[in-house]
Amino acid sequence: MAAVNINQLHLDDLPWIIEYDETKCIQCGKCTAVCSFGAIKPVVETRRRLSGGLQKPSFEKLLVIKQQISFEHACRGCGMCSRVCPNGAIKAVRNENDRYSVRYRAEKADSLKKGGRSNLNTEGRTLDKIKIGRISQMTDPSLDAARHKFELRTPFGRILSADKLNFCVKDGKVESTVQLPPNRWIYPILMGDMSIGAVSWRMWEAMAIATAYLNEVMGMPVRMCTGEGGIPVKLLKSRFVKYMILQIASGHFGWNRIVQAMPEMTEDPAGILIKIGQGAKPGDGGLLMASKVARYVQEIRGVPRADLLSPPTHQGLYSIEESVQKMFLSMNAAFNFRVPVAIKVAASVTSVSVYNNLLRDPYNIVGGFFIDGLAAGTGAAHEISLNHTGHPITSKLRDCYLAAVHQGRQGEIPLFAGGGLGQTGSFAADAFKLICLGANGVFTGRLLLEIAGCVGNDTGKCNSCNTGLCPAGIATQDVCLTKRLDIDKVAQNIVNYFIATDIELKKLMGPVGNSTIPIGRSDALITVDKHVSNRLDIQYVC
Amino acid sequence: MKKYSIQTLNENKRMSTQELLQLITAKVEEGYTDFEINACGQHNIGGSVWAKDRAQSLHFLLRNPGQRVGAMALKGTDIFVEGSAPADVGWLNSGAEIIVDGDCGDTAAHCAAGGKIYVSGRVGTRSGALMKHDPKFESPEFWVLKNTGSFSFEFMGGGIAVVCGYDCDEFSSVLGNRSCVGMVGGVIYVRGKIQDIAECVKIVNLDENDINFLNSGLKEFLNKINKLDLYTSLSNFLDWKKIIPCTKNDNTKKMSVSEFKEKVWVKDGIFSDFVRDDFKVFPIPSPGEGRFHIPSWNAENCINCKICINNCPQSAIEENDKIYKSNPEKCIGCGICSAVCSKKCWTISDNRQEIA
Numbered sequence: 001m002a003a004v005n006i007n008q009l010h011l012d013d014l015p016w017i018i019e020y021d022e023t024k025c026i027q028c029g030k031c032t033a034v035c036s037f038g039a040i041k042p043v044v045e046t047r048r049r050l051s052g053g054l055q056k057p058s059f060e061k062l063l064v065i066k067q068q069i070s071f072e073h074a075c076r077g078c079g080m081c082s083r084v085c086p087n088g089a090i091k092a093v094r095n096e097n098d099r100y101s102v103r104y105r106a107e108k109a110d111s112l113k114k115g116g117r118s119n120l121n122t123e124g125r126t127l128d129k130i131k132i133g134r135i136s137q138m139t140d141p142s143l144d145a146a147r148h149k150f151e152l153r154t155p156f157g158r159i160l161s162a163d164k165l166n167f168c169v170k171d172g173k174v175e176s177t178v179q180l181p182p183n184r185w186i187y188p189i190l191m192g193d194m195s196i197g198a199v200s201w202r203m204w205e206a207m208a209i210a211t212a213y214l215n216e217v218m219g220m221p222v223r224m225c226t227g228e229g230g231i232p233v234k235l236l237k238s239r240f241v242k243y244m245i246l247q248i249a250s251g252h253f254g255w256n257r258i259v260q261a262m263p264e265m266t267e268d269p270a271g272i273l274i275k276i277g278q279g280a281k282p283g284d285g286g287l288l289m290a291s292k293v294a295r296y297v298q299e300i301r302g303v304p305r306a307d308l309l310s311p312p313t314h315q316g317l318y319s320i321e322e323s324v325q326k327m328f329l330s331m332n333a334a335f336n337f338r339v340p341v342a343i344k345v346a347a348s349v350t351s352v353s354v355y356n357n358l359l360r361d362p363y364n365i366v367g368g369f370f371i372d373g374l375a376a377g378t379g380a381a382h383e384i385s386l387n388h389t390g391h392p393i394t395s396k397l398r399d400c401y402l403a404a405v406h407q408g409r410q411g412e413i414p415l416f417a418g419g420g421l422g423q424t425g426s427f428a429a430d431a432f433k434l435i436c437l438g439a440n441g442v443f444t445g446r447l448l449l450e451i452a453g454c455v456g457n458d459t460g461k462c463n464s465c466n467t468g469l470c471p472a473g474i475a476t477q478d479v480c481l482t483k484r485l486d487i488d489k490v491a492q493n494i495v496n497y498f499i500a501t502d503i504e505l506k507k508l509m510g511p512v513g514n515s516t517i518p519i520g521r522s523d524a525l526i527t528v529d530k531h532v533s534n535r536l537d538i539q540y541v542c
Numbered sequence: 543m544k545k546y547s548i549q550t551l552n553e554n555k556r557m558s559t560q561e562l563l564q565l566i567t568a569k570v571e572e573g574y575t576d577f578e579i580n581a582c583g584q585h586n587i588g589g590s591v592w593a594k595d596r597a598q599s600l601h602f603l604l605r606n607p608g609q610r611v612g613a614m615a616l617k618g619t620d621i622f623v624e625g626s627a628p629a630d631v632g633w634l635n636s637g638a639e640i641i642v643d644g645d646c647g648d649t650a651a652h653c654a655a656g657g658k659i660y661v662s663g664r665v666g667t668r669s670g671a672l673m674k675h676d677p678k679f680e681s682p683e684f685w686v687l688k689n690t691g692s693f694s695f696e697f698m699g700g701g702i703a704v705v706c707g708y709d710c711d712e713f714s715s716v717l718g719n720r721s722c723v724g725m726v727g728g729v730i731y732v733r734g735k736i737q738d739i740a741e742c743v744k745i746v747n748l749d750e751n752d753i754n755f756l757n758s759g760l761k762e763f764l765n766k767i768n769k770l771d772l773y774t775s776l777s778n779f780l781d782w783k784k785i786i787p788c789t790k791n792d793n794t795k796k797m798s799v800s801e802f803k804e805k806v807w808v809k810d811g812i813f814s815d816f817v818r819d820d821f822k823v824f825p826i827p828s829p830g831e832g833r834f835h836i837p838s839w840n841a842e843n844c845i846n847c848k849i850c851i852n853n854c855p856q857s858a859i860e861e862n863d864k865i866y867k868s869n870p871e872k873c874i875g876c877g878i879c880s881a882v883c884s885k886k887c888w889t890i891s892d893n894r895q896e897i898a
Contacts (some may be wrong), residue, residue: 029877044881
């Protein structure tokens with residue numbers, strides 16, 4: 001028997017332990033074949049059997065499945081082994097004595113990284129404490145969700161207040177003397193911001209196909225935000241680019257190709273989103289681990305294979321005012337002021353100041369304010385950022401909306417909220433509640449991964465998006481893993497989910513009596529939590 | 543037949559609905575069966591009343607009635623309204639014949655489950671909503687000479703409605719907008735333009751039975767409203783359509799996403815200029831390219847014991863003249879060959895391919 005050293009990594013240190021029942025195992029090898037983390041291996045074990053009397057003990061050799069004990073091959077609990085086991089002989093079980101994060105830092109002198117979402121979730125979700133409580137019951141006719149034509153569209157782009165339109169009558173026609181900022185009426189749920197590289201090319205294309213299908217077959221003007229990893233030229237040059245909101249983040253990845261393609265583009269994109277920060281790791285830049293920087297990702301981003309860290313801030317921007325003057329102006333100029341330009345920041349104690357500043361934009365070039373809450377997901381982040389930084393979305397969205405209301409300027413710069421929506425299984429309800437609290441719309445990314453078949457969850461299952469070994473073929477660039485993903489099926493499932501959500505949104509709009517999206521209709525909301533009531537200024541009930 | 547006339551307005555004093563309905567009931571009990579009523583907006587006239595002798599029928603001639611003419615009326619009652627009637631004509635009609643020689647307000651024939659309602663003009667919004675047919679009774683019929691308002695025939699569950707579309711040139715739809723939402727049963731015959739109808743119904747051509755029904759019904763209807771002269775212009779049955787609920791099978795089939803990708807989306811995919819992907823999906827686990835681990839054999843220490851061949855769960859290992867090979871078409875990369883070989887002839891490496 002080999003001796004052990006106490007400092008050696010032990011099975012008991014790992015976050016997940018493989019529970020294996022050799023009496024059920026038929027040694028088919030499927031579990032070891034599919035484990036992308038190499039966390040289990042077939043091994044031959046020697047067993048000693050005692051015999052009676054004076055006979056010598058006998059030894060037998062058995063083929064068994066054994067968990068590997070190393071940082072590199074630690075089990076992530078993804079559960080692929082139990083999915084393929086014909087006999088239910090194997091499963092990953094959470095280790096309550098887990099010391100992995102301590103051991104990792106002690107051994108590697110490096111911060112712990114992971115993908116997915118924060119696994120702390122100690123606060124409970126505010127949105128789950130809110131109900132839609134103002135139901136039309138004879139006070140006014142309720143709308144039948146099936147009968148009525150609901151207008152599920154929201155403006156994306158700067159809205160000018162009436163006094164700024166300077167209407168005049170010219171030759172018997174009403175005209176505005178100012179040039180109106182570009183505006184698009186879009187579906188209030190955006191798909192978004194997952195970059196090529198962070199997700200596999202199949203996952204990304206599936207989202208793009210779903211977006212185009214929802215527009216062209218279902219008549220739902222859903223827009224997809226590209227993320228900061230560039231855009232394939234074939235898409236830029238196709239008509240489908242009009243459904244895409246091009247993202248520019250601090251890394252400016254992929255913009256060379258966008259600029260190169262501009263003269264040949266036949267359609268304008270739906271918009272541009274300047275990403276300042278993201279809710280999952282606010283104050284930290286994008287992170288794409290080298291394992292995912294495949295050749296085509298290198299090409300599209302114009303970088304070699306290396307860990308790609310985007311700076312936490314845009315290098316050329318030093319203040320809010322300058323952002324408006326420089327970044328908004330440049331991005332508006334990119335498509336000759338025809339395309340709305342919005343900005344995305346991580347929710348923060350300071351979000352209202354930013355929003356107030358933007359509201360003063362004298363050039364009418366700020367077309368939207370996206371706020372990303374702390375429950376958002378990410379392809380890769382330092383765990384310290386993921387678990388300990390950020391701001392919940394609900395109160396911050398509300399603060400921004402009310403700040404605008406107090407100036408009588410709500411709706412002038414549309415608000416979009418995201419970060420952890422649908423976490424407890426009710427995406428449409430989350431979207432609806434945020435809209436009632438003042439959002440013009442919401443955006444979601446991680447949910448799309450779940451729709452696609454992500455095997456992870458918010459309590460530490462898998463969360464290996466950063467490793468490039470995604471067992472579902474979603475957050476990887478590896479061929480044999482990516483090809484596990486059925487692009488048609490994923491696109492269809494995303495489409496289906498949007499159709500279902502559309503039905504569910506109408507099921508909430510009907511009872512509150514709105515046939516258009518109820519932006520800011522906080523009178524429709526109630527809560528049994530006094531603190532939530534006070535903070536969000538919605539009715540307390542018991 | 544004893545006839546009774548009622549003036550509901552005397553010296554500026556209006557009889558209430560309660561007084562009128564109780565008076566009618568009292569007179570029916572006295573044996574009156576024929577009523578001529580100059581109403582003043584009183585509700586529910588003609589309904590919830592019947593002769594003691596159920597074989598005897600009740601006749602009402604009404605002018606200026608209020609809402610719900612003939613509400614909950616039974617077979618054996620017939621009601622003729624001279625001029626128009628407001629909302630809910632024939633509400634819950636359970637067998638009466640109601641003729642309105644004029645227009646009807648909203649929700650005419652609402653929840654009608656029996657009898658016949660004939661209207662010589664237009665009917666308002668949500669008319670025919672929730673009509674039903676209990677097979678133990680005759681099917682309700684609802685005939686409209688002109689058109690209906692929007693949202694008509696919502697949640698219709700049975701019965702027959704006929705909208706003749708006469709004098710409707712100015713309208714873009716003889717059923718208004720968004721009619722038939724939630725309709726699950728019954729039939730609506732329509733002559734004229736239809737637009738913006740609910741997705742749960744389909745518009746089909748008439749068959750012979752439909753034409754026979756319409757032909758005889760139309761004559762009877764026009765006769766009741768004294769407009770037989772319109773028969774010729776309304777009886778070109780090529781102008782007519784029938785609206786019935788969709789069944790599960792004929793839910794309008796939209797293009798699938800796969801089809802969309804094939805026919806509409808960017809050819810070969812948006813990454814096709816720098817990523818070669820055939821879009822095939824690897825089963826998990828799968829052999830060949832889909833293997834995450836790949837075994838390779840080294841002859842050096844091999845003692846030709848064949849333990850690898852015997853233990854390979856996929857029977858993927860072949861031996862030829864003491865040369866061992868794992869067949870990639872069968873091997874799923876489980877690593878058992880390497881585990882069982884005591885001489886370490888098999889090594890397993892990761893198959894970290896990148897897309898070309």
